Every structure is written in structure tokens, then in C-alpha cells.
Amino acid sequence: MTTATLGKRAATRELILDHAYDMARRDGLEGLSIGALAQDVGMSKSGLFAHFGSREELQLAVLETGQLRFLQRVKWPALKLPRGLSRVRAIVTNWVAWANEYQSGCVLLTAASEYDGRQGALRDVVIKQQAGWRQEMCRAIGHAVENGELRDDTDASQLAFEIYALMLGLHHDAALFGFDEARRHTLAGFERLVTSYSPQRRAAP
Amino acid sequence: MTTATLGKRAATRELILDHAYDMARRDGLEGLSIGALAQDVGMSKSGLFAHFGSREELQLAVLETGQLRFLQRVKWPALKLPRGLSRVRAIVTNWVAWANEYQSGCVLLTAASEYDGRQGALRDVVIKQQAGWRQEMCRAIGHAVENGELRDDTDASQLAFEIYALMLGLHHDAALFGFDEARRHTLAGFERLVTSYSPQRRAAP
DNA sequence: TAAAAGAACGAACGGTCGTGCTATTTTACC
DNA sequence: GGTAAAATAGCACGACCGTTCGTTCTTTTA
Numbered sequence: 001m002t003t004a005t006l007g008k009r010a011a012t013r014e015l016i017l018d019h020a021y022d023m024a025r026r027d028g029l030e031g032l033s034i035g036a037l038a039q040d041v042g043m044s045k046s047g048l049f050a051h052f053g054s055r056e057e058l059q060l061a062v063l064e065t066g067q068l069r070f071l072q073r074v075k076w077p078a079l080k081l082p083r084g085l086s087r088v089r090a091i092v093t094n095w096v097a098w099a100n101e102y103q104s105g106c107v108l109l110t111a112a113s114e115y116d117g118r119q120g121a122l123r124d125v126v127i128k129q130q131a132g133w134r135q136e137m138c139r140a141i142g143h144a145v146e147n148g149e150l151r152d153d154t155d156a157s158q159l160a161f162e163i164y165a166l167m168l169g170l171h172h173d174a175a176l177f178g179f180d181e182a183r184r185h186t187l188a189g190f191e192r193l194v195t196s197y198s199p200q201r202r203a204a205p
Numbered sequence: 206m207t208t209a210t211l212g213k214r215a216a217t218r219e220l221i222l223d224h225a226y227d228m229a230r231r232d233g234l235e236g237l238s239i240g241a242l243a244q245d246v247g248m249s250k251s252g253l254f255a256h257f258g259s260r261e262e263l264q265l266a267v268l269e270t271g272q273l274r275f276l277q278r279v280k281w282p283a284l285k286l287p288r289g290l291s292r293v294r295a296i297v298t299n300w301v302a303w304a305n306e307y308q309s310g311c312v313l314l315t316a317a318s319e320y321d322g323r324q325g326a327l328r329d330v331v332i333k334q335q336a337g338w339r340q341e342m343c344r345a346i347g348h349a350v351e352n353g354e355l356r357d358d359t360d361a362s363q364l365a366f367e368i369y370a371l372m373l374g375l376h377h378d379a380a381l382f383g384f385d386e387a388r389r390h391t392l393a394g395f396e397r398l399v400t401s402y403s404p405q406r407r408a409a410p
Numbered sequence: 411t412a413a414a415a416g417a418a419c420g421a422a423c424g425g426t427c428g429t430g431c432t433a434t435t436t437t438a439c440c
Numbered sequence: 441g442g443t444a445a446a447a448t449a450g451c452a453c454g455a456c457c458g459t460t461c462g463t464t465c466t467t468t469t470a
Contacts (some may be wrong), residue, residue, distance in 0.1 A: 008417075012417080046459085046460080048418090055459090105322045113377075116310070157390070161387075161390040162374070162390070162397075172369075175317075175318075176332050186366075189366065192367075213437070251430085254429070
């Protein structure tokens with residue numbers, strides 16, 4: 001079925017990317033090796049290579065795969081909720097669930113730390129992806145502000161940064177110290193954020 | 206002088222580690238290559254290799270170097286301040302300065318993300334380092350609580366997590382989007398943390 | 411059914427990897 | 441200043457790297 005709808009070439013490409021995605025989660029995009037990947041998929045190096053033309057093209061494809069999976073797991077379900085704080089909450093919830101599923105390594109975060117000091121097409125894509133997602137977060141936060149669910153002097157990019165930072169902490173701590181406590185800390189931090197940016201407790205300084 | 210006090214062997218080792226540290230900042234510990242490092246230092250592969258005996262030993266040495274530099278840049282100066290909130294503030298300030306100096310890549314953070322999904326001696330050391338530093342943060346926070354500068358129901362490990370998360374955000378954003386805005390967000394987040402955990406605004410819920 | 415197109419294969423290329431072994435040079439000491 | 445010891449260089453090894461090439465097998469098209 002998949003083969004029928006996609007064509008053989010596209011189906012094989014997806015199969016390769018499935019394996020490559022898992023491999024990149026553990027070893028990073030820089031740790032992707034064509035030989036090891038081919039062995040994992042069960043085909044020859046050259047046959048696999050022909051699907052991408054270069055290692056960099058493969059890495060870029062994996063990066064796209066990673067973003068697609070992140071968006072359809074975290075963003076799209078959240079978009080089904082009404083604009084406002086509930087959607088922001090859904091983003092965080094889905095994101096935590098994402099971090100749980102993909103415990104040892106999110107490709108996007110790994111890539112961000114791999115290419116933050118270099119230059120080239122990969123870094124460019126990483127930055128574009130991260131900037132785009134941050135903007136999405138700002139938009140969702142903006143809706144909550146418009147709804148009056150967050151203080152109307154809320155700096156969306158500031159709050160987005162703080163939420164993103166919590167998620168970085170989640171991935172970091174989950175990988176090193178265990179997921180459960182990391183999630184506890186993350187959610188507690190988020191609740192403190194919501195309280196802190198909440199309009200009703202706008203007590204005089 | 207350095208040669209006289211250290212001995213030639215130790216001096217050469219330090220020289221190598223200097224270069225290795227810089228290289229690891231950009232390419233990670235996994236990106237460290239003996240050949241490239243030897244060329245960078247200006248000696249032969251085998252001559253350099255003899256100082257460590259294996260690549261892993263070199264990586265471990267770089268990791269130790271990284272921790273030493275971090276501690277003497279961030280922790281030790283903060284210890285000169287009296288226990289309490291001012292010391293916590295100093296840690297954050299020094300840490301931000303550290304992130305500025307070593308903008309493209311902190312070896313410790315890079316290593317944390319490189320080895321969080323594997324196993325072996327390097328991962329063990331990374332975890333031990335991170336756990337130790339987190340404990341230091343908890344201690345500093347505990348002093349501030351004892352001083353009454355933070356609410357006495359403060360969960361030190363929670364606050365330590367939140368501060369650490371801000372620093373992860375700082376490194377992330379500084380590398381991708383520029384240091385200045387990242388610092389602004391980080392310091393604003395920290396101030397919000399201090400306010401939030403501050404005892405005087407213990408208004409009834 | 412013959413021809414064209416597509417997909418995967420196996421072998422090989424030039425390089426670099428980490429790692430040993432053996433000289434040769436440099437250092438330190440009597 | 442000679443001599444033992446330490447430090448470095450030179451060389452080679454086997455493994456793997458990304459990549460290219462020509463071939464083979466399968467599928468589609470005419």
C-alpha cells in the first residue's frame with residue numbers, strides 16, 4: 001500500500017530515513033555513517049547513497065524528517081485547541097510527551113548543538129527551523145495575551161525563551177538523571193511561569 | 206618557567222590540552238581527531254598520542270580540563286562572596302560571562318549532549334560532573350534560604366533546575382540567534398526567578 | 411515480446427581514522 | 441662532555457570514511 005501510493009523509490013527513501021532518524025537520535029547528524037546506515041537498513045552503501053547523492057543531502061533530509069515528526073507530534077495537535085493559554089499548555093504537554101518518547105536524543109536539539117559553531121547548509125537549516133518554531137511559540141503566547149489569560153505587558157519572546165529553556169532542561173536532565181524527576185521540575189517550572197505571567201495576581205510591587 | 210615548574214612532559218601535555226580544548230569546543234569531544242590535533246599543535250600524531258595512550262584518555266583529559274576551567278571561572282570567584290543570594294547571583298553572573306567568552310561551544314554542555322545516549326567512561330564522567338555541579342548550585346541556594354533571602358519552602362533542586370535551564374537557553378540562543386538578546390532573556394528570567402522565590406512577596410494565594 | 415528505465419549491487423578509489431613499533435632526537439644528570 | 445633516559449618523529453597497519461563506476465536484476469513501457 002505504502003509502496004503503491006508512494007512508488008518504490010519514495011518508499012525506500014522513507015525506509016532509509018526511518019533508520020537514519022533513529023541513528024541520528026543517538027549519534028547525531030555528524031555521527032551518521034553511510035556504511036553503518038546501509039547495514040542497518042539492509043542494503044548496499046551505493047544503493048543507499050544513490051537516494052541522496054551526498055552525505056550532506058542525507059543529513060538535510062533527516063533534519064527535515066525530524067522537524068516534520070516534531071511538528072506533527074507537538075504543534076499540530078495543539079492547533080486543534082482554541083487559541084489562548086490552553087493551546088500554550090498543550091504545546092508544553094505534547095513537548096514533554098515528545099521528550100519522553102524520544103528520550104535518548106531529539107534530532108533537532110542534537111543538531112542545534114552540533115552546528116551552532118560551524119557554518120554551511122546544515123547550520124542554516126537548523127537556524128531557520130529553530131527561529132520558525134520560536135515564532136510559533138510567540139504566536140501562541142500572543143493569543144493567550146489577547147485573551148487576557150496572560151498579563152498584557154507580557155513579552156512573548158521572553159516567555160517563549162523561558163519555556164524553551166525549560167524544555168532544554170527537560171531533555172538534559174532526562175537523559176542524565178532520569179525522566180521522571182526532569183518532568184516534575186519542568187512542569188513545576190512551567191506552572192510557576194504561568195502564575196508569574198498571570199494577570200489576576202498583578203499585585204502592586 | 207612553566208617548563209621548569211611543570212617539567213617538559215607536563216608542559217607539552219598542557220599545550221596539547223589547550224589546543225584540544227579549543228578544538229572540542231567547536232567540534233565536540235567526538236569530533237576530536239588525533240591527526241588534526243597534532244597538526245594544530247605542530248607535532249606528529251605518534252608524539253602527541255604517546256601523551257595519552259588512547260583517544261578516550263585524551264577525551265577524558267579534555268573533559269577534566271573543561272571542568273577545571275569552568276569551576277575556576279564560575280565557581281571559585283563566587284565562593285569569595287558570602288553565603289547566600291549574593292553568591293547565587295555571582296554564579297549566574299559568572300556563568301553568563303563564561304558563556305560570552307566561550308560563545309561557540311562549552312565543552313561540558315557539548316559533551317553532555319554527545320554522551321547522554323551512550324554508555325562508557327565518558328558518559329560516567331559527564332554525569333558525575335553534572336551531578337556535582339548541580340549539587341553545588343543546590344548548596345548555594347540552600348544558603349540563601351537559610352539566610353531568609355529566599356522563601357523557606359524553596360525546593361533547592363527545583364530552583365537549581367530552573368537556573369540551569371536558563372543557562373541552557375542562553376547557550377542555545379546565543380549560538381543561534383546572537384548573544385546579546387540571549388543574555389537579556391536569561392537575566393530577565395533569572396530576576397523573575399528571584400522575585401518568584403522571594404519571601405517578602407509571600408502574598409496569600 | 412523487445413526495448414527502455416529504474417533500482418540496487420559489488421568492487422574499488424583516495425583519504426583519514428586510531429593505534430602500534432622502531433628509530434632518532436632532545437633533554438637531564440654525573 | 442659523555443651517557444642514560446625521556447620525548448618525539450617516522451612509518452606502517454587494518455579499518456572505515458564518503459564517493460564513483462560499471463554491472464546486474466527487476467519493473468515498466470511501447
